Every structure is written in C-alpha cells, then in structure tokens.
Amino acid sequence: MSPLHKAANLAEQYDMALHYARDDRLPPDAPRPRPTRDWPEGNLAMLERYRDWLVNGGISLMVTNSYHVIMAGHVLGLTLMPHQQLDPEHDLECAMKYVAAKQLSPSWNKNCRNSLLKFRRFLRQERGLGEPSTTQPFDVAAHTAGLPAWLVSELERYLRIQQRNWRPARLEYSIRCFWSRNLGLWRFLCEQRGVQNFSDLKRRHIMDYVDQRLGAGRAVSGVNNDLHGFQAFLSFLQLEGYSIPQSLLRVPVLKQPKRLPRFLTDEQVRKLRDEVERIVQEAQRASQRRDALLIRAIFYLLWQGGLRLGELEELLLEDLDFSARRLSIRNGKGMKDRTVYLTDTVIAALQDYLVVRGEGSGEYVFLYRNAQLKKDLVRDRLKLAGKRVGVKVYPHRLRHTCATQLLNAGCRVTSIQKFLGHKSLSTTMIYAHAHDQTVAEDYFAAMARVEQRFATSDPTGAETAPMSEPELETEDEVVNVPPVLRSSGERAQILGWVERLALPELCQQERLEIADSLKQALSLNFASQHAPPVVLAEFVQ
Secondary structure, X not given: OOOOOOOOOHHHHHHHHHHOOOOOOOOOOOOOOOOHHHOOOOHHHHHHHHHHHHHHOOOOHHHHHHHHHHHHHHHHHHHOOOHHHOOOOOOOHHHXXXXXXXXXXXXXXXXXXHHHHHHHHHHHHHOOXXXXXXXXXXXXXXXXOOOOHHHHHHHHHHHHHHHHHOOHHHHHHHHHHHHHHHHHHHHHHHHHOOOOOHHHOOHHHHHHHHHHHXXXXXXXXXXXXXXXXXXXXXXXXXXXXXXOOHHHXXXXXXXXXXXXXOOOOHHHHHHHHHHHHHHHHHOOOHHHHHHHHHHHHHHHHHHHHOOOHHHHHOOEHHHEEOOOOEEEEOOXXXXXXXXXXXXXXXXXXXXXXXXXXXXXXXXXXXXXXOEEOOHHHHHHHHHHHHHHHOOOOOHHHHHHHHHHHHHHOOOOHHHHHHHHOOOOHHHHHHXXXXXXXXXXXXXXXXXXXXXXXXXXXXXXXXXXXXXOOXXXXXXXXXXXXXXXXXXXXXXXXXXXXXXXXXXXXXXHHHHHHHHHHHHHHHHHHHHOOOOOHHHHHHHHO
C-alpha cells in the first residue's frame, strides 16, 4: 500500500499507493478502489483536510501517510459518492472488506481497522455529531438475573436519582461501580440468607455479610463502601414509605486507619519538573513536541493548580481566563463550581500547548490524537517521567503536594479549602498533620537547645553554659518570642480552629475538642518565657 516514490501532492500519493497495492491475492470479482481522477468533486479536498487534522492532532506524518490517508482514500475510491453523503457507521466497511480480501497479516488488518475508526471520528466531527461512544452500556438484565424483580426495580429507580449528581465523564464508570457495590451485598442477602422482602432484613444478616467479606480477604475500606451504599439505599426506601428498621441504618462501619496524604518533597518536584522540561527541549519531531507540551501543561496544572484528574479531563476552553489569571471548574466533586488561580508558569505552559493543540470534537482543553484526554494516558505518562528520575508520582499525589506546599508557605487553611474544593475544613486540616515544615524547624531548633543543656565541653566535666533563647528586637524593646508564635504553621492551625468554630454544622462535641486544642496551644504560649501581651496582640491581628 505504501508508495515507492515521493509524490508531489496528495492525489499522486494515493494513486501511487493504489498502483503498487498488493492485490495478487484479491479475487478477480472483488471490488477495487478507483484512482482520484474518478472521485466526485470535493472529495480530494476533504482528504487533504483529514490529513491536516491528523497531523495537527499529534499523529506523525509517516503513520498518517502510510495508513490513515490510504484507508480513507479506499473508502472514497470504492463508494465513489460525495463525502457529504457517506454514512460513517456503514459506508466505511467496504474499505475493510477490500483489505481483508487481500489476505494480508493480522497486524496489518488491525492497523487498517484503527485507521478506519479515525476516519469515522473525523467525519462525525465535521458534521457536528460528536464522539462515537466506545463504552458498552451496562447490561442490567444479565447482571441482575436471579434477583427479585421488586429489588431490581427499586435499585434502578434509586440509580436514576443518584446519577443526576454524577459527572458526565465518569457516568459509565459510576454506573458500573453502583451495580458492583449493591449486587454483591444483595445477592448474599437473597441467595444465602433467604431475604425475599425488605421486611425480612435483619441486623445479623449485615454482620454476616461483613464477616464473609473480611474472611474472603476484602479490604476494610471496600466493606465500608458496601455498607455506606447499602444504608444510603435503605434511607432512600424510608423516604419512599417503606418500613425499614432503624437498627439497619445504625450498623457501625469498621474502623480503619486515617491515612495521611502522600506528597512529593521539594527535591522530588524539582527532579520531576526538570524531566518534564527536558522532554520538551529534546523533542525533535512535531508530534513529539506536541505530546511533550501536553504533558508539561498537565504537570504544572496538577501541581500548582491542585486539580483532580476528572476536572482536568473535562476542562473546556471557555473555562480559561488568562487575563484574570484563573480558570473555572464546572461541576466538580459534589457538583460544585470553584475558581482556580493560575501562576505565570502555568499560564505559559498552557499557552504553549494551545498553539499545537489541534482540533477535536468538543471544546475540551486537553486533546490526544484529536480526542478528549483519557485518565490512563495522564497516569502512564507521569509514571514514566517519574520512573526515569526515581520519583513515584501519580496525578492525585501532585494535588496533595500542592496543598502541602501552600500550607507550609503560610497560606490560610480556609483559603486552601476553597482553592481545592473541599467540603469540610477537616479534610484540608489533614495536610497540616501530614507535613508542616515550620513545625519541623521549631522542633529541631528546640531539641538542639535541649541537647546543649546536657552537653559537656571537655572530659573534666565542665558543663557548657546553656544557650539563651533567641530574641526579637523591636523598636521599643527586646522580647522573647514563644515558639508557638514564631511558627507560621502553628498560626495557620490556630486560625483554622478559630474559623472552624464559626461553622454552624459543628456538633457540640467537635466544638469542645477544638476549644480544648486552643486551650493547650495558648497554655504553651504563655508558659514559654511569659511572653509579653504585645506579642499575643500582634499574633491576633
């Protein structure tokens, strides 16, 4: 199929490929594509647009000319109809039948099939039809076989209500997770505990399920997710008028450790950043440079913007506002909108990428091969870049890194909460427990003073005089500064506690816990060198 000599234009390129095509195994009565001189007017111009679409989308010129353009030419040469009349779903198969009839290798046929899929996507985009769905719809009937009809009916009704709050990019995935979570538990109840109606449910049935799943090696977090989903469904049934015992809604979830978020150190971020920049600088072909600029823009946006991966996938061009140095997240987690502010570094990386972005179906910011970005590509590319420099990284770890670095730089906890889109301030406060550089510095400075009090200057036993506390000179006097007040991390934490006390949804127990934490912090403050009131006044201001 590939031409043996360099063609002067696209028409000559296809005609030469047709002339040198390996048709010796083709049956005599099999249809053969016609050369470009027999094509309807306008088809050749459309083929040129298709080639530009592919190259601008990041596909190499060699692959474009060797496979994609040739397969599209076969469609036009076999149908001999104006491209506006082509049916993308049915009229393209003639080219695949022609290739299969030549009895070539399976790998060649696979490449030709992929080329045909790209041509179908291009035709759909030109006609404004959007991306064809590549996900098989979840077969509810097949997966719910054997379960009572009344149960399946209520689960389907509950699903229709739930999916109103699910993001479009995760809809199919969320539907599969919903059925996976619910069907496992309900099959156990119906098939192993004989539940035939909601009134048959007993608390011990749920505990039996927990024991069975733990015995099978299921993780505690997975069992808890099943219990949360089950109780949410029962609460829905209660609102619908079903008689559901309250004891079923009070089945306790299993205790599990509160894991601290994993973040990258400054040195690890520096290594990863240098690797991403190196790939851009060393890219030789246009397709390599485009992919490198894509990953660089994603890296900076995840690191300095703290975006979730799903938010990155669904980001639209209209959401970018470079003049105001910000972007808008639409329908983020919990269906909430928020504003993300952009540094000059992020803006420059995005603008460099947008120059080579190419066209796709829809106005998504990030495209790969003319299609909406997929989460697996981002994970794989970041993982590969990290592996080359010895850094274990994944998209959400960059979000954790962003939050930790903001906190250690003195950013207010409530500002970080809004920036990241956390519903609860307690979620943001986890980063204060994970790593606080100012706390670490205070600890090592204080411990150095402790060690020096026990140190001896020589073997005779003469003790070294203890070091005096560091002092802060002001215009009026020299005052000792308590460690609590010297730490910006401690200040941010105390301010976070104070702001959290104002939240109306806090229960009495939580308020008492915060008050106790404030009491301990302030007690340490006054116990340290009897700090003068002016210091505390400056801290409150």
